[in-house]
Amino acid sequence: MARRAPRYAEAKHNDRALLEAARxxxxxxxxxxxxxxxxxxxxxxxxxxxxxxxxKEELFQHLCALSLGQWIQAAEEGLAQDDPWEGLVHYVTAAIEFSAGALGPLAGTIEITDEMAAKFTRSDELTRALVDRAHEAGVLRADVTTVDVSLLVEQLGKSSLVEQFEVQGRTDLAEAAANARHRVIAIALDGLRAGHGSLPGSPPGPGLLAERW
Structure with a gap:
């Protein structure tokens, strides 16, 4: 057991590094x-x-399961907060920060494992619970659905200005880019608050995100 501990720690470290790199x-x-x-x-x-x-498929399947685990953790932390709005904000902000939707390009290219399916179901249940709780408290606009929130997280979690400057080695602009990202997230969150006009079109179906996989 003692000999396996360092290897396990190294494997976990490599998993985190691989997930961040893959995103x-x-x-x-x-x-x-x-x-x-x-x-x-x-x-x-x-x-x-x-x-x-x-x-390659086995690696991507593992990374998808790890990413879904982070979605679940962020949602559980949000539900643990007493304030429904702050709980939703925590979830959305955390999911965007770790680029929750960055593995979206893999949709339809790999086979879904039992672990992935179970974690997706759990993540969807927790996100729905966050949205339902915020609706019941009257703090989330009535026409926003769970799929809307998930799509918002995915779109804002894609390659950001922060990461683009990182690739270019422009460390001098890292702080300004991070500030700009936080402002955009705040603008998006404000758009979720109750009191705004109606959203265009009809609500996306609950299976929209799952169908692409």
Whole structure:
């Protein structure tokens, strides 16, 4: 057990690095992102990567499950807050910050594992609970659905100005870019508040996001 502990810690560290790298590479390269590019960005050897994951698909399936786990954690933390609005804000902000929707380009390109399906269901249940609670409290506009919130998170969680400057090595603009991102998130959150006019079109169906997978 003692000998396995360092290897387990290293594996967890590599998982986090791979997930962060995959989000950034997928944001620019889409579903054609190579394992080599992800491994290089994560600082993980490609040989050691393939010793753990037999195929590219297996790696992406694992990363999707990890990402869904972060969605779940953010939603659980939001529900743990007493204030329905602050709980929803926490969830949306946290999910955007860790680029929850960045693995979207993988939709329809890999087989859904049982773990992915179970975590997606759980994530959807928790997000719905956050939205329902905010509706009941009268703080969330009545025509906003769970799918609307998930799509908002996905769109704002894609490659940001912060990451674009990071790729360019423009550390001098990192703080200004982060501030601009926080402002955009605040603007989007304000648009979710009750009291605004009606949204255009009809509400997206509950299966819209799941269908692409």
């Amino acid at each position: 950034k590479v997928l944001a620019t390269d889409g579903a054609h992102a190579s394992v080599a590019a992800i491994a290089a960005r994560a600082g993980v050897g490609i040989a050691s990567l393939y010793r753990r994951y037999r195929t």
